[in-house]
Amino acid sequence: MSNTIFAFGLGIGTQNKEGNWLEVFYATPSLNPEKNTVDALLESTNYEGGNSTLVLDESDLNRLHMNLLKAGNIEQAELASRLKASTKPVILCVLATDEAPTNPAEVYLKLQLISHRFVKPHNTVLDGMFGLLINTAWTSEGPIDVRELADRQLSARMEGRTIEVFSVDKFPKMLNFVVPTGIRVGDAARVRLGAHLAEGTTVMHEGFVNFNAGTLGNSMVEGRISAGVVVGNGSDLGGGCSTMGTLSGGGNIVIAVGEKCLIGANAGIGIGLGDRCIVESGLYITAGSKVAVLDENNQVVSTVKARELSGQSDLLFRRNSETGTIECKTNKAAIALNEMLHAHN
Ligand SMILES: CC(C)(COP(=O)(O)OP(=O)(O)OC[C@H]1O[C@@H](n2cnc3c(N)ncnc32)[C@H](O)[C@@H]1OP(=O)(O)O)[C@@H](O)C(=O)NCCC(=O)NCCS
Structure with a gap:
């Protein structure tokens, strides 16, 4: 085999009475480790290549400690040494390749790679993960x-x-596994393991972030980031707002929010947003909603389905308070408004 691998983690696992893994805590998972480190894994344990989950005993950990030291990987060597004192099973999970996980230990490694910010949402294969995880109290x-x-x-x-x-x-709180630097979270229960919170993200008490989803930069999150949704740098989610996981109306395109957007309080999006977009408070834009596109003089230029505007930049969506029509204007105010809001993040 070539001695390059996707990732590995040394962790502590919990089993149910049948011996199945409920969860694994990886202290410092490692992405694309150097060849020397992979050699140390091969030489010290029963790992023989491929994607593999092994339970290590004290002598495995002793050898691993020595060989990782020789390989120059001090961080993992010290971890191996420390884990010798664990009263709970110690697991080595190696993912030679990034393919669909086959057991909970692999799922947990991948979720922690995302929450440690080693991998961005959608950048690791999670197919079938749900069925692998056991409902856990x-x-x-x-x-x-x-x-x-x-x-x-x-x-x-x-x-x-x-x-x-x-x-x-099936998912625990992210913060019980990893607390990335430069974030604030008002209520730990609102962020699931597998969320990606970038430096500068605040998740207020009503905010929520699902797995394989999250932020890429500064964001004030007071609304819900559904599974798979990624929010760009400088975008804010107002109190109680909602993002649908996929383009609404039975679509399977995962929606995304670009940079410097504002989704107003109690608003919602079933379409993606480009950069510098604003959605008025309380307006829920579903993909099939008819939207009147206005020119600078507030004259209707055309009426389109919202999905046709999905992902476009510099748009302001509002519901006309007199007619009830959903309107879309080019959003000249967006930049100024966002700068003002971010001053208070
Ligand atoms: C949509 C929104 C951005 C518009 O704000 P704005 O750009 O400051 O616009 P203004 O309120 O100054 O309104 C500009 C004009 O549009 C009109 N207008 C605004 N909203 C309208 C609506 N829904 N229907 C009809 N006219 C509207 C105003 O009456 C005003 O008319 P005028 O030019 O004749 O005076 C704002 O209403 C909003 O919803 N912001 C979100 C705030 C939020 O939720 N933050 C998160 C908190 S947790």
Whole structure:
């Protein structure tokens, strides 16, 4: 095999009673590691190439520590050494290639690569991931297979403890796995693992960011970023606004928001936006909505379906408060308005 690989991670995993992995925490996943590091993995463990998930014992970790030191990868060498003290199973997940994941350990590695900002949303293959993940209760006593929860709750009560259940979901909170630099999040439950929050992103309490989605720069997020949606630098999502995951109306094109846009409070988009667009507060633009395109004198030039305007820049969408018609104007005010808002981020 060629000793270049897509990614690997050393982590700590949780299994259910059947021995299936519920989740894996990778302290410092590594993207495209150097050949020396890959050689160290091959020499120290049972890894023989390809995409592989292995449970490591103390002697594996000892060898890995020594060989990674020789390879000059101090960070991973120190991690291997530290993990020798783990009372929970230690996992080495190696992805030689970026293909569809085949087990939860691989899914978790990919989600963490995104949340660590090593990979942008849509830049790793996640096909079929949903079916691989087990419904998990995320609790004050760690992740528990939801089918085992009632039994654990009873046991805890018998010992005088109450298990606090934070959520039942296939995905955990991102912040319990990684807190990227330069961000603020008002409520950790609103950001799922696999979200991509760029430096300069604030997610306020009503904001939400799904997996394989997120921001690429400064953004104030007070609305929802659906799975797959990527928001460009300098764009803000007003309170309670909504982005649809795909072009609405049964479309399968994933929508995106460009740079320096403002989606107003309680507005929503079922189409993509280019750069410097504004959507008026409360206006939901679905792909099939008829939109009157206005000229500078507010005269209707044409009426089009919103999907025809998807991805175009410098547009202002509003619902005419007198007629109810959705209107689209070239957005000369957008830049100035955004600068003013960003001054208060
Ligand atoms: C759409 C929006 C950007 C327009 O704001 P603006 O560019 O400052 O425009 P103005 O309110 O100054 O209005 C300009 C003109 O358009 C008219 N106008 C504005 N909205 C209109 C509407 N929906 N229907 C008809 N006319 C409208 C105004 O009456 C005004 O008319 P005039 O020139 O005769 O005085 C603004 O209303 C908006 O929704 N901003 C979003 C703010 C937000 O939600 N931020 C996030 C907070 S969490």
